Amino acid sequence: MANKDIDITVRTGTVHALCGENGAGKSTLMKILYGMQQPDEGTITVGGETVVFHNPADAIARGIGMVHQHFMLADNLTVLENVVLGAEKLYGIGAKARGKIKELSDAYGLNVRPDVLLEELGVADRQRVEILKVLYRGAKTLILDEPTAVLVPQEVDALFDNLRELKAEGLTVIFISHKLGEVLSVADEITVIRRGTTVGTVKPAGTTTKQLAELMVGSELPTPETEESTVTDVPLLKVDGLRLAQTDLDGVERTVLDDIAFTIHKGEVLGIAGVEGNGQSELVEAIMGIRALNSGTIALDGTDISHVPTRHRREAGVGYIPEDRHRHGLLLEAPLWENRILGHVTEKPNSRGQLLDIRAARGDTERIIEAYDVRTPGIDVTAASLSGGNQQKLIVGREMSHAPKLLIAAHPTRGVDVGAQAAIWDHIREARREGLAVLLISADLDELIGLSDTLRVMYRGRLVADADPATITPEELGSAMTGAATGHLEHTEDDAR
Amino acid sequence: MNKLTQRIDKERLLLGIAAPLLAIVAALVVTTLVILATGKNPFDAFSDMVTYGTASDSQVYILNKATTYYLAGVAVAIGFRMNLFNIGVDGQYRIAAFFAAVLGGALTTPGWISIPLIILCAMGTGAVWAGIAGVLKVTRGVSEVISTIMLNAIATAIIAYLLQPGKLAELQAGGTVVSTKPLHSDAYFFQINTGPAGELWGFIFIAVLVGVAYWFVLGRTRFGFDLRTVGQSESAAAASGVSVKKMIATSMLISGAIAGLIGMPTLLNDSHQFSNDFPTGIGFTGIAIALLGRNNPIGIALGALLWGFLERTTNHLEFQGYDKEILGVIQGVIVLCVVIAYEVVRRYGLKRQQQRVGAELAAQAAAPTEKQEVA
Known part of the structure; x- marks a missing residue:
């Protein structure tokens, strides 16, 4: 009901x-x-x-x-x-x-x-x-x-x-x-x-x-604020000169990503703000290896992965919380335990050699459901029968279970209830303390500001501005997102608020 | 909680059986009406079908037919699991059987060498033929439906061209049949003599092996998981690290290789040569059977047996004064009903499960609060 x-x-x-x-x-x-x-x-x-x-x-x-x-x-x-x-x-x-x-x-x-x-x-x-x-x-x-x-x-x-x-x-x-x-x-x-x-x-x-x-x-509203900084000076993900073009139906080549460069260190959360459709999805897909780059390099932990297939990137420790979980994160008509295998079929506990280890995968699904509070009557129900928030918790649990070095989180708490949101933020923070690097993309500016150590603003396929999440306000970020402001955004105290 | 999962599973099983059952019942009703319309007694026809179909010689015949149909069903089902519609199974098995027969006719080696060679040649040819469609799809985005239909026509033309005296075929002694050079009797596949009921083709064991392999590879291996993933959601598969293009090409090759086996029971157990009366159209039968069997290895077997049964018994009906077209009617109605019933049942099942999960969770959530209120 x-x-x-x-x-x-x-x-x-x-x-x-x-x-x-x-x-x-x-x-x-x-x-x-x-x-x-x-x-x-x-x-x-x-x-x-x-x-x-x-x-x-x-x-x-x-x-x-x-x-x-x-x-x-x-x-x-x-x-x-x-x-x-x-x-x-x-x-x-x-x-x-x-x-x-x-x-x-x-x-x-x-x-x-x-x-x-x-x-x-x-x-x-x-x-x-x-x-x-x-x-x-x-x-x-x-x-x-x-x-x-x-x-x-x-x-x-x-x-x-x-x-x-x-x-x-x-x-x-x-x-x-x-x-x-x-x-x-x-x-x-x-x-x-x-x-x-x-x-x-x-x-x-x-x-x-x-x-x-x-x-x-019936409980207090959680805030996404991080406590003390855990940023180290060890670079984990280095993106340099990344360019991606796409030919549309009329045969016109359009640049979707241009000259993107950033570094994420171990223990750092890099937040990317921007109105949807300004190249964020393309950036994520380029880093995941779903789209081929036109030029530029991507290096993970010192290894060049610019032209490595998606599966190897995942095996190398890239966790991925996709923006559209129905299209990219789940097999809706498959049971939960198969969804637990998705994306990590080559890794333990899901397989041994070329064979699936169904018993271990099922067991681990039970563990994830317990640890990440996925509300479901069992692991044999299809993913489609769970609510959006519980689907998301399953995805987060799955990606976190493989001890990622880098987590790409695109709208990790979109469509998730307040309780689950707090839990997901906690999981990200906890992993971050252990040296996880996170690329965070979100439309929720409070989440971005609260969770990130560094903020960048994306506009028409470029990173046009950066800001310090400790001082910036959503309004100031908003003006850069519409292209009105560029460069380093300073918080102005006399801002009429 | 455990109970609920079990219940859902049981329900899923019931729903799974409901669809084909529904289709067959609907087909029976329609067939009854059709026979009534021709002014004959449908129940006499049905009872004749049952008596005749269960006779021991019919059983052997049905098993032999089903062997061929089963392989066709599996070949199509591999594509279906990938969301690929390999209509070209028909052309693939014919051209595969043709070249295998040509090779077999030329071989004078002992059976343990020639039989595997013939089978491999068939699988290879089928794979190549399907691979053309796979490559076209991957590199140029050509729909496999279109390309395989065209490849069917091309296969027909190639066979017609090569199956001429002086090319790769010869005129048989009777002077009416053109065929490839018959296989050396060493290259015959073994059969089981069942006495007066006839010979049971040994290839049925290969078909069973193919079924087991199909189940194992799809359900238990990493490769099978990747394949099913692509079939369920290409976007999720790409994000999970499966190379979709490579997968499409690979599964087309496998589907084609299995399609290559379809002609083998006939070639190695029965005709021992490829002539212009070699059975045609089995690829399309395979589509119907894969649909009927829900791409499930056991379901396909049941579908293949049903098809064999219908063919055998409606043939006999003809001698009882019924129209033989009744076969086409029954088969057509079954396939139509199956397609409709599966979609209806699938949607119903998904919705029902969602409701059940919702209800279960609501009950879980409600239980503790009620207790609190009492306390």
């Missing part, structure tokens, strides 16, 4: 935030409200009238629209075309539609240009197009699913201005997030969900993030 006894009342003309850990049942609730899933029990009432949504079209007819976390837009169409796509019956596809878009854009301050190709837009603009799409279809209530996950702090502020604008015009916004600071700053009311049940509704005035967190998990 994903949800039970959910009680939530959203008043017209307000921003209502829905808070809860991952796996608490927020998404299920939203799917029910948007007609993508049917409730077994209970009712939904819109404007005093009890309604049943069989599909999203029913929900839209009632003025409920959803902005998904992953945008559903076509890159090769213009904004206008994207908005009218599938809603051609409303205002046609010509001047009338353009007029309507203009009108909506002006009314809510969305600042959307109808004739720009979507591929030219950044993440924040795309999000506004998504919002416009929903408004265009006549939505009076907007559901936004974790809208800030992909934005830098400045963009988040702009989004919140848009939301206030919508609210001022009498629209209702349901805002899903697990970032407590944001929720407090934008919402009029906050409903907290825990284990599929609503545990309370609070007003942001007079509520602190700490109280909210306690409502959410």
